[in-house]
Amino acid sequence: MSRRNAWSGMNAADITIDQVRAGALQLDDVRIHPDTLIAQADVAAEYGNQQLAENFLRAAELTALPDEQVMAIYEALRPHRSTAQELATIVNALKAAGAQRNAALVAEAAQIYAQRGLLRQD
Amino acid sequence: MTIGRYRFMNEQPVNLDGFAAVNPDLGLIAFNSPNDPAPGLDIDDGRVVFMDGKHQAQFDIVDEFIARHGLDLTVADEAMAIDDATYAHMLIDPGVSRAECVRLAGGMTPAKLAKALSVLRPAELVMAVTKCRARKTPSNQAHVTNRSDDPLLLAADAALAAAFGFREIETTVPVLGDAPSNAIAVSIGAAVGSPGVLVQCSVEEAMELEMGMRGLVSYAETVSLYGTEQIFIDGDDTPWSKAFLTSGYASRGIKMRVTSGGGAEALMGAAEGCSMFYLEARCVALARAIGSQGVQNGGIDSASVAGSVPGGAKAMMAENLMVMLRALESCTGNDALMSESDVRRTSRTHPIFIAGTDFICSGFGSIQRYDNMFGPSQWNAEDLDDYLAMQRDWGVDGGLRTPDEHEVARLRERAAHAVRDVYAILGLADFTDQWLAQAIDAAGSKDVPDADLMTPLTASRLIRDTKVTMLDVIAALDEAGYDIEAQRMLDMLIARVSGDYLQTSAIFDESMHVLSAITDPNDYAGPGTGYSPSLQRQVQIDAIRQQQSVLDISARQLQHANSRLSVIGPAQRSDDPRDVVIGVSPATGQAIWQTLCGLGVDQGLDELLAGLEEEGCVGRIVRFTDTIDLGLIGLQAARMSGSGIGIGLQAKGTALIHRRDLSPLANLELYSVAPSLDRAAYRQLGLNAGRHAKGATPQPQRNPYSDEAIEARYHTKVVALVAIERQFVDGSSPQQLELDQP
Structure with missing residues (x-):
C-alpha cells in the first residue's frame, strides 16, 4: 500500500518512539484513514472478494464515527433491542454522516427485523 | 458378567468419550441429513427468489443475508449446474487452479457446496486443503491463559508461546473484569518473545471491540455465527449486527475473523433436523456475505459433539475446506479437546496438520490443560514436544519451532519483569519479588501460590477508569528501558494505519512483513510446487532439543x-x-x-x-x-x-x-x-x-x-x-x- 497516512494526517513512516516518549502521539495517529480502507477495498475486489471490499467500504464510512457511536449502533442492531423508529433514526444519522452503505445496511436490517419479529416491542 | 478382555478394554480412555447414534431430528448427523434441503437457486431480475428449498418469503435471517449478499450471481448458473463429483474432482486435480475452484464456489448455495464436498474422501480432503488454503505459509495460534489471570505468568507464558513460533495468541478470562489487564500482559509478553505476534482477548463482543479500539488487542476472533435463526438470536446477534461489527473492527484497522463450527446448533437444541455440515455451510456462506476475511471453524466449542457422530472428524475438516473455497482465512479448529483419547485427538488433527492451513490450531493450549480458561485444548503444553516431534517426523511445517531453553528462560524473566515495571509505572499494581520469581519459573499457575487474585481486577478497573491505551503502555515500557519491546508494540499499532493485515489470512513474519492471501498466495499446483520450508525453517523443524549425535x-x-x-x-x-x-x-x-x-x-x-x-x-x-x-x-x-x-x-x-x-x-x-x-x-x-x-x-x-x-x-x-x-x-x-x- 502506498498510502500510509493515519486518521490524523500523520504519515505512519514518521511515527517514532520518541514521540511516544514525549507524549506527542495520540491514538488518532495510529488510526486507519478512510482512504486507506477504500484502497484496501480495491485490493480485495481485485482479488475477487467483493464482500470483503464492501466491508472495507462500510468501515471507511465508520472511521468518522466516534467509538461510542459505533458500539451503540452495534448494540442497537442486536435482536429485540430497537424499535422500527429507533432504527430509522440511526439510518438518518448515518446518512447525515455520509455513511450511505451503513445506512443501507441498517435500513435493510429494519425491514428484515420487522418481517422476522426481531424489533423491540414497546 | 463382562469377560476380562472387555473389562480391560472398557478401562481405556477412549471409552470416556461419548458416541452418539445418528439422530437427524436432533441434528446428530455429520453429512446429508434427510432433512437437508436439495440444492437450488432461482434468480429473478438479479435477486435470489428461491434458495435451497425455500422461496424468498420463507427465508429466515441467515438465508436472507446470504441471498442478498453472499453469492456471486454471475457464476451461479454455471456453478449450480456442475455435477457434485465433477466439482470434487476439480478440487483435487492439481491441473485445476485454486482460483477456479474458488470462482465456482462463489456461485454455489450452502446446500450445493455441502453436497459437493461430502463426496470427498479423507485423503482427498488433505489434497484439497493443500491446494485451496489461502496463504502459502502455514502458521499456528496459541491460547495463553491461567486460572488466576496472573499478569506476570501471562506475560512469561506469552513470551514462551512466541518463542515457540505461534504467530497469534488468544487469551481470555475466568473473570470478565480482568480482560484489559490480561490483554496488556499478554501483549507485552508476546512482544518480548517475538516481533509481530497478533494478540486477542476473547470476551463478550462489545467489550472486545472496545479493547480493540483502545489498541489493547490487535485482532478479534470471538464473533460467532450460527446456522439457524433460533440459535443466532439466542446468541444475541443477527447477521446484520455481525456485519456491522465486522466493519466496526475494520474501521479501526483491526483484523477480525468470525467463529462457527459444526455441532453448535445440535448442542443448543435447534438444528432443525439438518446435518452439521449443511448448517456449517450456511455459517461459512454467511461469513463471506458479511465481509469477514476469515473463519475459525471445525467444531470449535462443539468439537466433541461433531466428533461423537459417524464421519464427524471428516466433517470438521471439510468445514475448513469450505472456508478456503469461499476464499477466506481458515483457522482450522483443533481447539477444544474432542476426546480423552490421545489416539483419537491425534487422528482428528493429523490430516489437517500434514495438509497445512492458515492456522493449524485455532487455539493450541501453550499452557497446561488446567490453566486453559477456554477448557483444555486439543493440543496443550503437555503435547508441545509431541507436536514438534510430529513436525520433524513428517518434515511438515506446523508453525512451531524449538527455541533454545536458556533463551526461553531469559524471555520469561524479561517478560515478567517488563509487566511488573509497566504496571508500577502506570500505577496499576505492585508485585512482590517472590511472586515474580515464581511466575518466571512456573510450569503453570499452581506453581505461583503468591499470585493475588485481586491484582488483575484492580489493575483492569484502573485501566478502564483512567482510559489507559496501548500508547501509555508503550511509553511505560520505554521508560522502564524495554526499548526493543516498546518499538515492537508500536510497530503493531502502526500496522493498523496501512491496513494490509486486514486482508485475507494476514499474519506478520518476524520482520513485520505481512504474509497474506495477497502477499503470500498459496500457489500449490502439484508435487514440487506450493509451500516448502526454507532451509533455515527446515532446520528449526528438524533440530528438536532431544536429538543426539554419536558425538x-x-x-x-x-x-x-x-x-x-x-x-x-x-x-x-x-x-x-x-x-x-x-x-x-x-x-x-x-x-x-x-x-x-x-x-x-x-x-x-x-x-x-x-x-x-x-x-x-x-x-x-x-x-x-x-x-x-x-x-x-x-x-x-x-x-x-x-x-x-x-x-x-x-x-x-x-x-x-x-x-x-x-x-x-x-x-x-x-x-x-x-x-x-x-x-x-x-x-x-x-x-x-x-x-x-x-x-x-x-x-x-x-x-x-x-x-x-x-x-x-x-x-x-x-x-x-x-x-x-x-x-x-x-x-x-x-x-x-x-x-x-x-
Whole structure:
C-alpha cells in the first residue's frame, strides 16, 4: 500500500518512539484513514472478494464515527433491542454522516427485523 | 458378567468419550441429513427468489443475508449446474487452479457446496486443503491463559508461546473484569518473545471491540455465527449486527475473523433436523456475505459433539475446506479437546496438520490443560514436544519451532519483569519479588501460590477508569528501558494505519512483513510446487532439543570413564575345566563405560565374575577386536575357555552364554533387552554360565519385556554405540584384561 497516512494526517513512516516518549502521539495517529480502507477495498475486489471490499467500504464510512457511536449502533442492531423508529433514526444519522452503505445496511436490517419479529416491542 | 478382555478394554480412555447414534431430528448427523434441503437457486431480475428449498418469503435471517449478499450471481448458473463429483474432482486435480475452484464456489448455495464436498474422501480432503488454503505459509495460534489471570505468568507464558513460533495468541478470562489487564500482559509478553505476534482477548463482543479500539488487542476472533435463526438470536446477534461489527473492527484497522463450527446448533437444541455440515455451510456462506476475511471453524466449542457422530472428524475438516473455497482465512479448529483419547485427538488433527492451513490450531493450549480458561485444548503444553516431534517426523511445517531453553528462560524473566515495571509505572499494581520469581519459573499457575487474585481486577478497573491505551503502555515500557519491546508494540499499532493485515489470512513474519492471501498466495499446483520450508525453517523443524549425535553419546560415555580394566597381554586358551571366558566387545573399557540400563560395564563384569565364582568357576575377561557381533564374541570366548562355556558381553549391556561346539547364532542363553537388565540379572547370568560349565541345570530367566517402547527409547543410542564399537575393530588378536577392585 502506498498510502500510509493515519486518521490524523500523520504519515505512519514518521511515527517514532520518541514521540511516544514525549507524549506527542495520540491514538488518532495510529488510526486507519478512510482512504486507506477504500484502497484496501480495491485490493480485495481485485482479488475477487467483493464482500470483503464492501466491508472495507462500510468501515471507511465508520472511521468518522466516534467509538461510542459505533458500539451503540452495534448494540442497537442486536435482536429485540430497537424499535422500527429507533432504527430509522440511526439510518438518518448515518446518512447525515455520509455513511450511505451503513445506512443501507441498517435500513435493510429494519425491514428484515420487522418481517422476522426481531424489533423491540414497546 | 463382562469377560476380562472387555473389562480391560472398557478401562481405556477412549471409552470416556461419548458416541452418539445418528439422530437427524436432533441434528446428530455429520453429512446429508434427510432433512437437508436439495440444492437450488432461482434468480429473478438479479435477486435470489428461491434458495435451497425455500422461496424468498420463507427465508429466515441467515438465508436472507446470504441471498442478498453472499453469492456471486454471475457464476451461479454455471456453478449450480456442475455435477457434485465433477466439482470434487476439480478440487483435487492439481491441473485445476485454486482460483477456479474458488470462482465456482462463489456461485454455489450452502446446500450445493455441502453436497459437493461430502463426496470427498479423507485423503482427498488433505489434497484439497493443500491446494485451496489461502496463504502459502502455514502458521499456528496459541491460547495463553491461567486460572488466576496472573499478569506476570501471562506475560512469561506469552513470551514462551512466541518463542515457540505461534504467530497469534488468544487469551481470555475466568473473570470478565480482568480482560484489559490480561490483554496488556499478554501483549507485552508476546512482544518480548517475538516481533509481530497478533494478540486477542476473547470476551463478550462489545467489550472486545472496545479493547480493540483502545489498541489493547490487535485482532478479534470471538464473533460467532450460527446456522439457524433460533440459535443466532439466542446468541444475541443477527447477521446484520455481525456485519456491522465486522466493519466496526475494520474501521479501526483491526483484523477480525468470525467463529462457527459444526455441532453448535445440535448442542443448543435447534438444528432443525439438518446435518452439521449443511448448517456449517450456511455459517461459512454467511461469513463471506458479511465481509469477514476469515473463519475459525471445525467444531470449535462443539468439537466433541461433531466428533461423537459417524464421519464427524471428516466433517470438521471439510468445514475448513469450505472456508478456503469461499476464499477466506481458515483457522482450522483443533481447539477444544474432542476426546480423552490421545489416539483419537491425534487422528482428528493429523490430516489437517500434514495438509497445512492458515492456522493449524485455532487455539493450541501453550499452557497446561488446567490453566486453559477456554477448557483444555486439543493440543496443550503437555503435547508441545509431541507436536514438534510430529513436525520433524513428517518434515511438515506446523508453525512451531524449538527455541533454545536458556533463551526461553531469559524471555520469561524479561517478560515478567517488563509487566511488573509497566504496571508500577502506570500505577496499576505492585508485585512482590517472590511472586515474580515464581511466575518466571512456573510450569503453570499452581506453581505461583503468591499470585493475588485481586491484582488483575484492580489493575483492569484502573485501566478502564483512567482510559489507559496501548500508547501509555508503550511509553511505560520505554521508560522502564524495554526499548526493543516498546518499538515492537508500536510497530503493531502502526500496522493498523496501512491496513494490509486486514486482508485475507494476514499474519506478520518476524520482520513485520505481512504474509497474506495477497502477499503470500498459496500457489500449490502439484508435487514440487506450493509451500516448502526454507532451509533455515527446515532446520528449526528438524533440530528438536532431544536429538543426539554419536558425538553427544560419546561425550556422555566419557563421563563414566574409569581405569578399572587394564590389558594384561595376549589371551591364551586354557585347559582348566573351571575356566569360563567372558568375551567383551571392542570398545569395552576404551570408549563405552556404561550399559543401556545405566550400570557401569565394570559393575556388570563384577556380577558376572561373582556369579561364576559362586558356582566354583573362574572368570577371565578377554576383549575381542575382530568383530562386534555378540554371537561370535561369545563363541570365540567359549572356544578359548577351558570349560568350553563362554559369556559374550557387548559394552552396551547385551549378553549371552555360548558353548564351543555351537554355531555362532545358536547360543545357550540370550539377555537381549539390555536396558531392562540390572545387577541381579548379570549375577544370574554368571551363575548360569557356571552351571553350564559344570553340567548342572541353570535357572531359567523370564524375558524382561514390558509395555515400554524400549526400542523407541534406546535404538538411537544403540546405533551410535554400535558405530563406536566399530571404530575399535582392528583385527588384532584378543587380549586378556584385568578388572581392578573398585
